[in-house]
Amino acid sequence: MKRNIMKSIFFLIVFLIGTFLIPAAANPKTGEIVFAMCRPEVSQIKNIETMFEKDILQAKHIKLIGVYHEDETIDYTPARKYVEDNKLTWVSFKVIKGKVKIADLYKENAWTSQFKEIMNSTRGIIFTGGDDFPPDVYGEKHSLLTEVENPVRHYYETSFEFHLLGGSQNPVFVPFLESRKDYVVLGICLGCQTMNIACGGTLIQDIPQQVYNFSNVQQVLDAGQDMIHSGRYISALNPAETDLPPAFHRIKFKKDSLFIEKMGMKETDYPLVLTAHHQAIDKIGKDLVVIATSMDGKIVEAIRHNKYKNVLGIQFHPEPFSLYMKEKYFRKAPGEPVNFNLKDYLESNPPSMEFHKKIWQWFSEVLR
Numbered sequence: 001m002k003r004n005i006m007k008s009i010f011f012l013i014v015f016l017i018g019t020f021l022i023p024a025a026a027n028p029k030t031g032e033i034v035f036a037m038c039r040p041e042v043s044q045i046k047n048i049e050t051m052f053e054k055d056i057l058q059a060k061h062i063k064l065i066g067v068y069h070e071d072e073t074i075d076y077t078p079a080r081k082y083v084e085d086n087k088l089t090w091v092s093f094k095v096i097k098g099k100v101k102i103a104d105l106y107k108e109n110a111w112t113s114q115f116k117e118i119m120n121s122t123r124g125i126i127f128t129g130g131d132d133f134p135p136d137v138y139g140e141k142h143s144l145l146t147e148v149e150n151p152v153r154h155y156y157e158t159s160f161e162f163h164l165l166g167g168s169q170n171p172v173f174v175p176f177l178e179s180r181k182d183y184v185v186l187g188i189c190l191g192c193q194t195m196n197i198a199c200g201g202t203l204i205q206d207i208p209q210q211v212y213n214f215s216n217v218q219q220v221l222d223a224g225q226d227m228i229h230s231g232r233y234i235s236a237l238n239p240a241e242t243d244l245p246p247a248f249h250r251i252k253f254k255k256d257s258l259f260i261e262k263m264g265m266k267e268t269d270y271p272l273v274l275t276a277h278h279q280a281i282d283k284i285g286k287d288l289v290v291i292a293t294s295m296d297g298k299i300v301e302a303i304r305h306n307k308y309k310n311v312l313g314i315q316f317h318p319e320p321f322s323l324y325m326k327e328k329y330f331r332k333a334p335g336e337p338v339n340f341n342l343k344d345y346l347e348s349n350p351p352s353m354e355f356h357k358k359i360w361q362w363f364s365e366v367l368r
Contacts, residue, residue: 032061033367035184036094036118036125038157038191040066041074042082043320044128045091050321056357058364062090067118067125069096071152094118096156102137105159106169115163119176123367124184124310125164127157127191129317132279135205138197143205145278154194161185161198165305168200168286177308184310184366189277192303192313199285207278211298225249226295229275238334245330245340248272249294251301251316257291258304258312263358270295271355272346273316274323280315288313310366318356 037044048064051057068076076093083091094117098110118125131149135142137158148154164185166175177183187195193203207229208214214223220233231247238244250270259265281300284290292302292314305311322328323342332340346353 032063033059033364034063034065034122035367036065036067036122037128038067038126038160039074039128039130039153040064040068040076040079040091040093042079045079045082045088047319047321049088050324051319051360054324056324056360058361059368064091065118065122066091066093067096068093069152069156071099073150074153100155100159102155105137105155106162106167107173109159111156111159112163115160116176119164119180119183124186124363127161127185127187127194128319129189129191129276131190132205133190133193133197133203135203138202140202140205145206145209157191157194158198161187161195165195165199165308165311166286167198177311181308182310182366183308184363185305185308185312186363187313188319189315189317192315193277193279193281195311195313196281196285196288196303199288201281201285201288202283204280204282207280207299211280229280229294229299230278231276232278234334241331241334243330243338244334245332245342245345246274246276246317246320248345249275251292252295252297254291254293257302258362259292259302259355259358263355263362265351265355265358269351269355272349272352273301273318273355274320274342275316277315312362314359318359323356 037048045066048057052059052062066079068074080093096111096114100109100111130153132146134148134151134154135146137154162169164176164183166173197203204210208220212223212227214220217233217236220228226249228247228249231244234244249272251273252270253259253265253267255267260267281303284303287306288303289306290300291304293299294301299315301315303313323346326341326343328341329338330340330342331338343353346356
């Protein structure tokens with residue numbers, strides 16, 4: 001009798017411990033997943049909202065934590081109002097507070113406990129796109145063509161990704177992911193560049209000038225679609241045309257890449273991707289591996305982490321809601337009618353749309 005009582009108490013303790021150790025990042029009864037996203041502006045929230053509604057982001061229920069720093073130059077009031085007005089109860093915000101010097105980004109600092117809190121309450125995080133990265137963070141001089149608009153964001157996101165992944169700047173630092181190797185980190189465009197810098201890498205500050213030796217916009221446009229990495233060049237010659245589409249180019253996968261091994265793509269697939277950057281990865285950071293490039297092999301288009309299987313950085317943009325909407329139209333070129341649809345364009349150039357959807361399918365699965 002006494003032995004049965006002790007046995008019952010033991011299993012009760014195990015049950016209670018298990019219950020309290022289930023992370024706030026998931027609710028097994030509802031299938032809810034919780035993830036964070038940096039730079040939660042209205043457009044970024046709409047991206048997640050649209051992909052969830054169209055089942056691009058595959059989950060029964062989601063909760064999104066929008067993360068930003070209190071000293072950013074971006075005003076997040078419209079985003080908060082959008083969430084409130086549209087009753088998006090699944091969206092909340094987390095404001096990072098405090099100041100940290102560049103010299104202290106790669107060590108425990110005033111943000112460390114806040115980073116840990118975010119990770120403990122989520123299954124993963126998306127680091128989104130943005131403006132040019134400040135080169136002093138990776139030890140280089142500021143190019144004439146580099147335009148930094150929101151430095152505080154770069155500082156805290158670099159420190160955040162370093163805390164998650166570690167880097168060559170401080171080899172004795174134990175990354176957060178050592179205790180949660182299945183945690184998901186997705187870096188998109190700037191987020192991919194930040195991942196590389198956080199791990200000890202550097203950037204090319206201007207692709208046309210440093211990679212292709214171009215000195216004017218016409219040279220960029222004449223180079224052909226696969227060498228154009230931003231729509232800014234077409235817009236520069238047509239400033240009055242506000243409804244021109246973003247730029248697209250093809251990419252190619254490295255053998256045995258995540259895209260091939262986990263997403264079912266083939267080495268001979270060359271999908272079109274939305275591209276919007278003039279900076280790119282140069283020296284590769286610690287424990288990162290290149291898994292996709294531009295068609296000429298000169299620009300890094302995707303990276304993965306050697307130690308942490310759910311860490312992916314992509315230089316392109318699979319997240320804009322306009323990619324998945326039949327109702328959104330652009331002018332294909334200056335002066336042409338407004339009848340160019342991005343969804344149709346990707347679907348008519350296989351496996352482009354399939355590739356976009358598989359990225360989010362992968363993201364959904366590893367979050368679950």
